[in-house]
Amino acid sequence: MNEIPVPRDIPLPMPAPEPVLIGVLIIFFLMHIVFVNFMVGGAFLTLWYQLRGLKEKRYDDLAYEIAATITANKSIAVVLGVGPLLAINTLYTVYFYTANALTGAFWISIIPLVIVAFVLTYIHKYLWHQMERMKWLHIGLAIVVSLLFLFIPLIFLTNINLMLFPEKWGTIRGFFSALMLPNVFSRYAHFILACPAMTGLLMVWLFRRKNEAEIAATGFERVELIRKGYQWAFWPTAAQFVIGPLALLTLPETQESIHSVIAVFGVAILVSMGMAHLMFTETRRPAETIGKSFAPICALMLVVVGLMGAGRHLYREAAVAPHRELVRAKTEDYMRKVEEANREAAAKGGDVRTSQ
Amino acid sequence: MDFPVFHLDFFGNRWLIATIAILHVLVNHGLAVGMMPLVAAMEWYGQKKQDPRWDRLAYKILFFCFLITTTIGALTGVGIWLSVSLVNPYSIASLIRVFFWAWFTEWLVFITEVCLILAYTLTWKKWSNQGPEKKKQHIRLGFALAFFSWVTMAIIVAILGFMMDPGNWLTDHSFWTGVMNPLYIPQLAFRTPLAAAMAGIIALFLILFFTKRQDGFRHEALRAVALWTLAFAPFVLAAGWWYYTSVPDAMKDNLGVSLATLAFADWQTKFLQIAVVTVVTILLVVQFAISRPNLLPKVALVVPFFAILWMTGHFERVREFIRKPYVIGQYMYANGMRVDDYALLQRDGVLTYATYSNPLTEAEKAGLPERLSEPERTARLETIQKGKDVFMDTCSRCHTGHGVNSITSHLQRMFGDKPWTPELTAGYIEGMHYAQPYMPPFPGSKAELQLLGAYLEHLQHNKAPIPGAQSAGVIVHDENAGRIATKTNQTEAAAR
Numbered sequence: 001m002n003e004i005p006v007p008r009d010i011p012l013p014m015p016a017p018e019p020v021l022i023g024v025l026i027i028f029f030l031m032h033i034v035f036v037n038f039m040v041g042g043a044f045l046t047l048w049y050q051l052r053g054l055k056e057k058r059y060d061d062l063a064y065e066i067a068a069t070i071t072a073n074k075s076i077a078v079v080l081g082v083g084p085l086l087a088i089n090t091l092y093t094v095y096f097y098t099a100n101a102l103t104g105a106f107w108i109s110i111i112p113l114v115i116v117a118f119v120l121t122y123i124h125k126y127l128w129h130q131m132e133r134m135k136w137l138h139i140g141l142a143i144v145v146s147l148l149f150l151f152i153p154l155i156f157l158t159n160i161n162l163m164l165f166p167e168k169w170g171t172i173r174g175f176f177s178a179l180m181l182p183n184v185f186s187r188y189a190h191f192i193l194a195c196p197a198m199t200g201l202l203m204v205w206l207f208r209r210k211n212e213a214e215i216a217a218t219g220f221e222r223v224e225l226i227r228k229g230y231q232w233a234f235w236p237t238a239a240q241f242v243i244g245p246l247a248l249l250t251l252p253e254t255q256e257s258i259h260s261v262i263a264v265f266g267v268a269i270l271v272s273m274g275m276a277h278l279m280f281t282e283t284r285r286p287a288e289t290i291g292k293s294f295a296p297i298c299a300l301m302l303v304v305v306g307l308m309g310a311g312r313h314l315y316r317e318a319a320v321a322p323h324r325e326l327v328r329a330k331t332e333d334y335m336r337k338v339e340e341a342n343r344e345a346a347a348k349g350g351d352v353r354t355s356q
Numbered sequence: 357m358d359f360p361v362f363h364l365d366f367f368g369n370r371w372l373i374a375t376i377a378i379l380h381v382l383v384n385h386g387l388a389v390g391m392m393p394l395v396a397a398m399e400w401y402g403q404k405k406q407d408p409r410w411d412r413l414a415y416k417i418l419f420f421c422f423l424i425t426t427t428i429g430a431l432t433g434v435g436i437w438l439s440v441s442l443v444n445p446y447s448i449a450s451l452i453r454v455f456f457w458a459w460f461t462e463w464l465v466f467i468t469e470v471c472l473i474l475a476y477t478l479t480w481k482k483w484s485n486q487g488p489e490k491k492k493q494h495i496r497l498g499f500a501l502a503f504f505s506w507v508t509m510a511i512i513v514a515i516l517g518f519m520m521d522p523g524n525w526l527t528d529h530s531f532w533t534g535v536m537n538p539l540y541i542p543q544l545a546f547r548t549p550l551a552a553a554m555a556g557i558i559a560l561f562l563i564l565f566f567t568k569r570q571d572g573f574r575h576e577a578l579r580a581v582a583l584w585t586l587a588f589a590p591f592v593l594a595a596g597w598w599y600y601t602s603v604p605d606a607m608k609d610n611l612g613v614s615l616a617t618l619a620f621a622d623w624q625t626k627f628l629q630i631a632v633v634t635v636v637t638i639l640l641v642v643q644f645a646i647s648r649p650n651l652l653p654k655v656a657l658v659v660p661f662f663a664i665l666w667m668t669g670h671f672e673r674v675r676e677f678i679r680k681p682y683v684i685g686q687y688m689y690a691n692g693m694r695v696d697d698y699a700l701l702q703r704d705g706v707l708t709y710a711t712y713s714n715p716l717t718e719a720e721k722a723g724l725p726e727r728l729s730e731p732e733r734t735a736r737l738e739t740i741q742k743g744k745d746v747f748m749d750t751c752s753r754c755h756t757g758h759g760v761n762s763i764t765s766h767l768q769r770m771f772g773d774k775p776w777t778p779e780l781t782a783g784y785i786e787g788m789h790y791a792q793p794y795m796p797p798f799p800g801s802k803a804e805l806q807l808l809g810a811y812l813e814h815l816q817h818n819k820a821p822i823p824g825a826q827s828a829g830v831i832v833h834d835e836n837a838g839r840i841a842t843k844t845n846q847t848e849a850a851a852r
Contacts, residue, residue, distance in 0.1 A: 008711075012453040085437070090453065115427050118431070177829075338699070
């Protein structure tokens with residue numbers, strides 16, 4: 001039962017040089033994931049402030065401000081996901097499709113689930129004022145949206161994780177057993193924590209650029225809003241110093257060494273420390289100077305995200321590279337046999353049973 | 357097939373793809389490709405006439421389209437892809453290897469389209485209040501959006517056309533010959549007015565929602581949109597004619613020509629009838645909207661709408677004729693085997709080269725003949741297991757066990773209640789591609805025909821649903837089993 005399957009690959013050449021495909025995969029995937037962070041984090045923060053808004057009206061208005069950002073972010077998140085999907089289909093055909101098939105029912109349910117989540121998000125946003133009188137129904141919508149946004153990434157993560165371990169394919173019986181593979185939940189926690197953190201930075205950006213009148217309408221001081229953004233950015237990031245290493249330590253062993261992976265994540269941790277320090281400093285700054293370090297924080301975040309993407313890719317390669325060699329050999333061997341059989345059939349004069 | 361086999365035994369796998377695809381075509385053609393130019397035209401007309409009622413109506417329609425296209429539209433687009441990669445991973449994987457750059461370009465256009473629709477919708481009110489210059493810019497934005505929506509469709513149509521008829525790609529394997537296949541232009545010419553007419557009908561329907569009965573503007577709007585629809589209806593017919601007269605050319609080099617031609621002739625007659633009915637209903641309703649707008653009931657618009665859907669659905673089926681029994685014409689059969697693989701697979705058997713086996717559930721093991729000794733039972737189950745694997749690898753992409761287009765219903769119809777012994781079924785299966793032009797030839801060995809026959813016989817007594825890899829998982833064939841299978845085949849071949 002614990003045989004390692006070695007399937008054949010598609011016997012057509014890659015449509016582009018591998019580095020190009022890898023570039024598309026990593027760069028656009030990171031862009032995609034940042035917008036997914038904004039979208040998911042935006043939903044969480046909206047719910048949170050809406051609940052606080054039950055006691056204090058201005059929090060409800062703040063929730064509305066954040067909800068308004070989700071509309072555009074979610075569309076960009078979806079559209080940016082298509083390119084990386086194309087690239088991963090091409091680069092990891094055997095691995096990706098196998099993982100999809102083994103979790104098929106949940107994998108395809110992504111489509112209706114995302115549609116429902118998006119429609120509810122629209123209802124929640126566009127009927128905000130009409131639903132004033134049905135506050136709990138309205139909050140109920142936000143809760144459902146948040147739950148959907150919590151669950152959908154788990155399906156993706158389970159697939160992305162399952163594809164790395166061919167030796168497990170024979171033991172998987174549906175989505176839930178794939179969910180139980182090591183590393184899924186620590187990676188998931190790592191992702192979920194990033195959502196409010198990224199959205200916190202989005203808040204800072206948003207409230208720094210609003211004009212005085214718009215800020216006045218929120219009922220908060222600008223500095224308060226910016227500080228809230230930084231707090232959302234800082235505390236989850238602080239928690240990542242526990243969750244991140246945990247995700248790293250629970251990575252299953254690979255045949256190839258992963259020193260480079262550890263090095264990349266090590267550097268990422270160091271850079272994150274600098275970034276977290278700046279975030280914390282910002283939360284303590286007065287109105288005159290708050291926001292001073294926003295640009296450096298974003299730059300550092302970009303570096304961290306880039307390193308995460310690189311580390312992730314290196315690990316994926318380490319995990320599948322030896323197996324991919326087996327697949328390549330198997331495919332070549334198969335194609336040789338196909339040729340030989342066709343020659344043999346041609347020599348016999350008939351074109352086997354396919355002919356009329 | 358060298359991926360774990362995803363399988364839906366109740367509705368069938370094709371149903372999954374078809375549902376998602378039809379929804380997508382509906383939203384894409386009716387609410388994006390056809391509707392965006394109409395909305396932009398309304399906005400332009402309102403500006404020209406200095407009539408804010410047009411502006412308000414255009415915005416309402418746009419907002420509706422925005423809600424639907426950015427949810428159902430965008431996600432079903434991705435969904436087609438996900439569902440095909442579950443059901444036919446080898447075909448989509450091959451297409452991606454050929455069309456990577458087309459899809460990539462399409463994606464860039466799609467990004468542009470999404471950004472434009474976000475911008476167009478979200479800036480409408482703001483820009484409209486900033487004077488006529490800004491308004492003109494906004495209108496231009498609308499037409500740009502319309503253009504990009506059309507380009508997205510134009511690229512996808514190339515890929516669809518390629519799947520039907522790869523033209524010269526088979527010999528020179530280059531991207532451009534794949535794109536410029538002979539059905540490309542006629543198909544695009546058909547879909548463009550179709551989308552516009554579809555949008556017209558939907559817009560008429562929406563106008564009834566967005567305006568009041570007593571409102572004089574309602575009549576004006578209905579009349580204008582009716583004229584728009586009227587203008588495109590004849591082109592639907594003309595391009596439909598062009599398209600279907602180019603089909604036989606594309607079909608020429610297919611196998612099973614005579615049967616296929618018969619089936620196509622059926623399709624053709626029906627297509628003509630439906631197209632005429634559709635265009636006539638459109639004309640009738642549109643006449644009504646023009647001359648008696650105040651009497652136009654909402655249900656009246658539902659009729660041409662469904663007629664268009666019916667026609668589109670029927671139209672999409674033409675692909676089955678042209679590419680049948682292939683997924684990629686002349687290159688890959690719908691069972692996922694390449695044409696080139698056949699010599700090898702028929703010699704050595706598909707199981708020899710299958711990486712996975714599809715475990716039998718307990719329910720699937722029921723219904724064996726009684727009073728079998730334990731070794732007999734084990735041997736029987738082993739045969740059934742192998743037969744099931746043959747079925748999953750060679751038939752399950754198109755047939756279920758007991759659901760839609762089920763193999764058992766076909767056998768029941770053909771052989772009734774007499775025992776479906778391998779002697780009875782194997783002979784048919786060996787020649788099945790002559791009997792049914794949709795079906796590829798059986799790709800396996802002689803021995804596997806017998807195994808499949810034994811499995812089909814088992815299905816006569818066992819009605820348990822056949823699970824796919826998504827619930828039952830897979831068993832990995834060890835190399836040894838593969839070699840043993842080869843050996844028995846070779847001894848058999850020698851005996852023959």
